[in-house]
Amino acid sequence: xxxxxxxxxxxxxxxxxxxxxxxxxxxxxxxxxxxxxxxxxxxxxxxxxxxxxxxxxxxxxxxxxxxxxxxxxxxxxxxxxxxxxxxxxxxxxxxxxxxxxxxxxxxxxxxxxxxxxxxxxxxxxxxxxxxxxxxxxxxxxxxxxxxxxxxxxxxxxxxxxxxxxxxxxxxxxxxxxxxxxxxxxxxxxxxxxxxxxxxxxxxxxxxxxxxxxxxxxxxxxxxxxxxxxxxxxxxxxxxxxxxxxxxxxxxxxxxxxxxxxxxxxxxxxxxxxxxxxxxxxxxxxxxxxxxxxxxxxxxxxxxxxx
Numbered sequence: 440x441x442x443x444x445x446x447x448x449x450x451x452x453x454x455x456x457x458x459x460x461x462x463x464x465x466x467x468x469x470x471x472x473x474x475x476x477x478x479x480x481x482x483x484x485x486x487x488x489x490x491x492x493x494x495x496x497x498x499x500x501x502x503x504x505x506x507x508x509x510x511x512x513x514x515x516x517x518x519x520x521x522x523x524x525x526x527x528x529x530x531x532x533x534x535x536x537x538x539x540x541x542x543x544x545x546x547x548x549x550x551x552x553x554x555x556x557x558x559x560x561x562x563x564x565x566x567x568x569x570x571x572x573x574x575x576x577x578x579x580x581x582x583x584x585x586x587x588x589x590x591x592x593x594x595x596x597x598x599x600x601x602x603x604x605x606x607x608x609x610x611x612x613x614x615x616x617x618x619x620x621x622x623x624x625x626x627x628x629x630x631x632x633x634x635x636x637x638x639x640x641x642x643x644x645x646x647x648x649x650x651x652x653x654x655x656x657x658x659x660x661x662x663x664x665x666x667x668x669x670x671x672x673x674x675x676x677x678x679x680x681x682x683x684x685x686x687x688x689x690x691x692x693x694x695x696x697x698x699x700x701x702x703x704x705x706x707x708x709x710x711x712x713x714x715x716x717x718x719x720x721x722x723x724x725x726x727x728x729x730x731x732x733x734x735x736x737x738x739x740x741x742x743x744x745x
Contacts (some may be wrong), residue, residue: 440613441520441522441523441581442520442521442523442657443521443522443523443524443525443576443580443581443582443584443585444464444521444523444525445461445462445463445464445525445527445569445572445573445576446463446464446465446466446467446504446513446514446524446525446526446527447463447465447466447467447526447527447528447569448466448468448469448528448529449466449480449716450469450471450528450529450530450560450561450562450565450567450714450717451465451469451527451562451563451565451715452562452563452566452568452680452709452711452712452714453466453481453569453660454565454588454711456651456741457566458700461569461570461573461620462522462573464521464524465513465517466542467505467509467510467513467528467715468480468482468483469502469503469504469505469529469534469716469717470502470503470505470534470589470636471500471501471502471503471715471716471719472487472496472499472500472501472502472503473489473492473498473499474499474663475499475737476593477503477529480714480715480716484715486712486715488639489718490723493718493719493722493723494723500634500674500719501719502719502720503530504534504535504536504545506534507536507540507543508541510543511540511543511548511549514526514549514553515548515551516716518553518584519731521575521674522552523551523552523553523554523582524582525556525572525576525579525582525585525586526540526553526555526556527555527556527558527565527568527572527584527589528555528556528558528600529561529571530558530559530561530565530633531557531559532559532633532638532727533561533638537555537557540555541555541557543555545686546672549721552582553582554582554583554585554586555586556568556572556585556586556589557590557593558589558592559589559590559594560592560593560596560633561598561633561713561714561717562598562678562679562680562711562713562717562727563678563679563709563716563731564596564633564678564706564731565596565599565730566592566598566709566711567676567678567708567731567733567737567738568589570737570738571589571737572585572630573736574735574740575588576687587595587656592732592734593597594634595634595666595731595732595734596633596678596729596730596731596732597633597658597661597729597730598632598633598634598639598678598680598727598729599630599631599632599653599654599657599658599727599728599729600630600631600632600633600654600680600721600725600726600727601628601629601630601631601647601650601653601654601726601727602629602631602722602724603626603628603647603722603723603724603725604724606722616723619712626645627643627645628641628643628644628645628646628647629642630642630643630644630650630651630654630657631721632657632700633726633729634681638720639689641657642657645676646726647724647726647739650726651694651697651726651728652728654726654728655698655701655702655728657675657699658702658728658729659702661730662675662705662730666732669705669732670705671735673706674729674732674733674734674736675705675706675728675730675733676706676707676708676731676732676733676738677702677705677706677707677728677729677730678707678708678710678728678731679694679695679698679709679710679711679726679727679728679729680710680711680713680726680727680728681694681710681711681713681725681726681727682712682713682718682721682722682723682724682725682726683712683718683723683724689708694726698728705730706738706739708731708738713725713727
C-alpha cells in the first residue's frame with residue numbers, strides 16, 4: 440500500500456486540534472499583505488490585530504497566494520518520505536492558484552505522485568473534504584481515488600454569506616464603486632452564495648437580522664430540493680462561519696442558537712472563524728450558514744469520535 444501525504448492550505452479553517460487529529464502532513468497557508476508586509480493567520484498576526492488593521496482606513500490589506508516554486512519545493516521534500524500527495528486547497532473559482540498547482544502536478548516530475556483536488560470549496564465545506572481525505576487515506580485509498588471521489592462530490596454543499604458592508608467587495612472588484620455607494624447609503628446587506636466554487640450575489644436585505652433569516656430559508660430550501668433522501672438518512676450536516684470583528688461571544692452564541700432552532704433535525708458540523716484571507720473580501724461581521732452531505736459518515740466517525 441502506498442504511503443499518502445495529506446497537504447492542505449488554510450481555506451478549511453482547521454483548528455490546531457483538528458490538524459493533529461487528521462494528521463495533516465503539511466499546511467501551506469495563504470498569506471495576506473498589510474502595508475507591504477506578509478503575514479500568516481495565527482502565526483505572526485492574531486485575529487484581533489488583523490481586524491484593527493482592516494478597520495484602519497490608512498492601512499492597505501490584501502491577499503497573497505503561495506508561489507508555485509515554493510509549493511513545488513514543499514512537494515519535493517514531502518515526496519522523500521511519501522509515495523503520493525493529496526493536495527486540497529482553495530476553490531479554483533476563487534483563486535488561480537488551484538489551476539496553477541494542477542498544471543504543475545502534471546509535469547514529468549510530479550505526474551502520478553501529486554494529486555491536486557479541484558474541490559471548488561472553502562471554509563467548513565473544504566474542512567469536510569479534508570476529513571474525508573484522511574478517512575480514505577487511512578482506509579488504503581490511493582491519491583487518484585481520493586481526488587476522483589472529492590471532485591465527484593464537490594458540489595454536495597452550499598454556503599450563504601451575509602456581509603455587513605459593501606466596502607470590501609468594492610475593493611476586491613466584486614461590485615462597482617457606484618453600486619457600493621448606493622448600497623452603503625441605503626444600508627443594504629448583500630447575501631452571497633458559493634456554489635461550484637464561485638462567489639455570486641444571492642439577495643439583498645436591509646438588516647443582518649433579515650439576512651440571517653434569508654440564509655436559513657435558502658439553506659433549508661436547497662437541502663430539501665437537492666438532497667431530500669440524504670436529509671432523511673441523517674447525512675446532511677449544518678455548517679456555520681463568521682468574521683466577528685469584535686469577537687462578541689454573545690452575538691455568536693445567539694447566531695448559533697438561531698440556526699439550531701431552525702434546523703433541529705439536522706446534525707451540526709462546525710462554527711468557525713472565516714479564514715482571514717477571505718475576510719479581506721467579506722469584511723468584518725460577516726455571517727455564513729450552509730450545509731454539507733456526509734455520505735460516508737466521516738463527521739460522526741472523525742469529529743465525534745464514534
